[in-house]
Amino acid sequence: MHSLARLITFASVAVSLAECSGLVAPAYQGIPATASDPPDFNGTSTDSSSIVSTALQVDQKAGATGDAPPDQPVPNTTVTAVDGNLVNATIPNPTRRGLAEGVADSKLMRRNNSNYELVFWGTGTERNDRDASIEGTAYLTYTVVSNATYDIDDCLAFCDSVDGCVFANLYYEFFNPLLDFVFSQQSNLKCALYADVHTAAEKTNFGGQQLYPAPGPLNFIQQSSGWAAKSLVDPTTPPGYSQTFGPTNGANNAPGYMGFAFIDKYDVQACADLCDTRGADPVGGACEYFNIWRATVNGIPTTYTCAMYFIPSDNSTAVNFGQGDLLVTESRGYKRNNLIVDGGFEGYSCGSTAEAPFCFTPGYSAWQGTSSPGGNLDASIFNFQPYAHTGNAVALLGSAYGTDDLPGTLAPTAPIATEAGQSYTLQFFHSSFYSGEEAEAPATLEIIWNGQSVDTIHPGFAQWTGHQYTVTAQGNDLLQFKGGAAPAYVFIDDVALFPL
Numbered sequence: 001m002h003s004l005a006r007l008i009t010f011a012s013v014a015v016s017l018a019e020c021s022g023l024v025a026p027a028y029q030g031i032p033a034t035a036s037d038p039p040d041f042n043g044t045s046t047d048s049s050s051i052v053s054t055a056l057q058v059d060q061k062a063g064a065t066g067d068a069p070p071d072q073p074v075p076n077t078t079v080t081a082v083d084g085n086l087v088n089a090t091i092p093n094p095t096r097r098g099l100a101e102g103v104a105d106s107k108l109m110r111r112n113n114s115n116y117e118l119v120f121w122g123t124g125t126e127r128n129d130r131d132a133s134i135e136g137t138a139y140l141t142y143t144v145v146s147n148a149t150y151d152i153d154d155c156l157a158f159c160d161s162v163d164g165c166v167f168a169n170l171y172y173e174f175f176n177p178l179l180d181f182v183f184s185q186q187s188n189l190k191c192a193l194y195a196d197v198h199t200a201a202e203k204t205n206f207g208g209q210q211l212y213p214a215p216g217p218l219n220f221i222q223q224s225s226g227w228a229a230k231s232l233v234d235p236t237t238p239p240g241y242s243q244t245f246g247p248t249n250g251a252n253n254a255p256g257y258m259g260f261a262f263i264d265k266y267d268v269q270a271c272a273d274l275c276d277t278r279g280a281d282p283v284g285g286a287c288e289y290f291n292i293w294r295a296t297v298n299g300i301p302t303t304y305t306c307a308m309y310f311i312p313s314d315n316s317t318a319v320n321f322g323q324g325d326l327l328v329t330e331s332r333g334y335k336r337n338n339l340i341v342d343g344g345f346e347g348y349s350c351g352s353t354a355e356a357p358f359c360f361t362p363g364y365s366a367w368q369g370t371s372s373p374g375g376n377l378d379a380s381i382f383n384f385q386p387y388a389h390t391g392n393a394v395a396l397l398g399s400a401y402g403t404d405d406l407p408g409t410l411a412p413t414a415p416i417a418t419e420a421g422q423s424y425t426l427q428f429f430h431s432s433f434y435s436g437e438e439a440e441a442p443a444t445l446e447i448i449w450n451g452q453s454v455d456t457i458h459p460g461f462a463q464w465t466g467h468q469y470t471v472t473a474q475g476n477d478l479l480q481f482k483g484g485a486a487p488a489y490v491f492i493d494d495v496a497l498f499p500l
């Protein structure tokens with residue numbers, strides 16, 4: 001009898017709402033007064049052709065040429081292209097997370113106390129022997145070692161001492177006055193270091209420069225050998241991220257693509273910094289995922305791609321293996337960690353019986369809605385795909401039955417596992433179009449962080465829109481969304497908190 005009585009009450013409410021506005025409340029599976037614009041991810045798939053054509057233009061090859069004295073510090077990773085345009089820029093340096101201190105830079109890293117193996121040998125040192133040194137990607141720095149012998153051990157010890165070094169090119173350079181007279185080491189045996197492994201095919205610097213005043217002899221190279229670390233380790237995962245796949249020979253071909261950068265070495269942390277500082281996409285919001293990979297052209301390392309996405313992915317979409325002579329190698333994916341548990345509400349489901357799921361609840365394991373005193377289901381979670389921004393589930397503020405016009409409050413059931421003092425980006429998507437332009441005009445939404453109001457928005461009638469705020473954590477933080485006064489309903493979806 002009780003349930004019948006409730007049914008009748010609900011039915012009469014539905015009729016009364018319908019009478020005044022034609023609107024059916026969400027709890028009765030009402031259809032929004034205006035159609036939702038679905039998020040338009042058209043044209044947001046990886047633009048592989050732009051990556052490939054830029055990779056064929058960029059020149060990241062370098063070696064121990066020029067005037068630089070030996071033993072210079074390794075330069076910071078630089079960006080060589082952004083979204084198809086060649087540039088020469090440093091990585092923007094975001095406020096580093098506390099955890100980042102002391103974390104080694106991550107590149108193609110060699111194992112500790114590594115042994116090296118010979119990749120190619122040199123021509124010898126006879127009068128007429130001529131050779132060439134490497135010009136390749138991910139050049140780090142060089143030193144000169146004593147030329148009393150062909151001192152391979154000293155060169156490899158130098159590689160061991162430089163972070164990120166996995167390859168050394170050892171060679172004599174003759175008729176370079178800087179080596180002969182200027183630099184204090186008084187040696188012409190150069191040891192050039194790289195953060196990637198190169199082959200004899202990349203011996204392209206034959207000298208031939210007029211370094212002594214004319215008519216002095218041109219410089220030349222002899223006995224150029226290459227040594228690679230025998231074993232490489234996985235790069236360190238940047239703080240605030242989780243690795244989703246790799247290494248494989250497939251780059252992601254996935255939706256939610258925001259653009260790419262080329263960097264001058266395989267530096268996972270640098271790619272994470274680019275993702276952190278990439279401006280939000282107007283449709284998809286913040287960068288939440290990156291795919292780093294090495295491009296080889298005819299087997300020669302050419303550039304290191306950092307592709308950024310607002311939708312996380314994994315190896316299921318890592319299906320772009322290259323194009324023509326360009327191959328994808330060393331591809332890894334990293335997802336930005338979201339501190340909000342089930343920020344998309346997808347953990348709330350209707351069970352397996354329903355064909356087209358429709359159900360709602362005041363709360364479940366991850367989120368809890370609270371009504372105003374005297375209110376009736378003023379904050380709730382719906383599993384009903386037409387209401388959701390992405391996926392099937394979404395949160396609703398405003399009486400789900402349309403029986404009162406009081407605001408509801410939605411909050412995670414547990415405090416957020418933040419790090420005190422750390423700044424975070426809070427991101428969420430909101431819509432207020434359910435009841436149509438007139439009825440939604442007074443829609444409001446307040447964002448509350450540890451009891452303090454961060455902002456109150458008065459969006460009126462609005463399609464799904466992303467919002468971002470910077471908040472500072474005190475540890476075990478409390479987040480609340482308050483608003484919605486039926487029929488000025490407010491929906492919330494895809495809540496995220498990323499360390500800055």
Ligand SMILES: *[C@@H]1O[C@H](CO)[C@@H](O)[C@H](O)[C@H]1NC(C)=O
Nearest residue numbers: 037038039040041042043044
């Ligand atoms: C995406 O593009 C296709 C083909 O141009 C079109 O049929 C589809 O409706 C578009 N989807 C959205 C969400 O705009």
Ligand SMILES: *[C@@H]1O[C@H](CO)[C@@H](O)[C@H](O)[C@H]1NC(C)=O
Nearest residue numbers: 073074075076077090092093
């Ligand atoms: C690298 O960047 C850091 C931070 O911006 C800066 O302090 C440092 O001097 C740079 N190192 C080099 C070798 O340019």
Ligand SMILES: *[C@@H]1O[C@H](CO)[C@@H](O)[C@H](O)[C@H]1NC(C)=O
Nearest residue numbers: 059060078080087088089090
């Ligand atoms: C990039 O800029 C730096 C500093 O201005 C300069 O030393 C370097 O030669 C430039 N590299 C290229 C490839 O233009």
Ligand SMILES: *[C@@H]1O[C@H](CO)[C@@H](O)[C@H](O)[C@H]1NC(C)=O
Nearest residue numbers: 104109110111112113233236
């Ligand atoms: C190398 O070995 C030292 C000492 O055992 C250790 O502290 C360090 O973490 C190791 N580094 C790597 C990259 O494994």
Ligand SMILES: *[C@@H]1O[C@H](CO)[C@@H](O)[C@H](O)[C@H]1NC(C)=O
Nearest residue numbers: 147179180181186187188189
């Ligand atoms: C060693 O290097 C110095 C400086 O370039 C040069 O003068 C000398 O001839 C070299 N010795 C040998 C054995 O190559």
Ligand SMILES: *[C@@H]1O[C@H](CO)[C@@H](O)[C@H](O)[C@H]1NC(C)=O
Nearest residue numbers: 245248250314315316317318
């Ligand atoms: C993705 O990785 C998983 C686990 O490493 C593996 O089982 C699966 O075959 C991979 N899928 C693709 C498409 O490579």
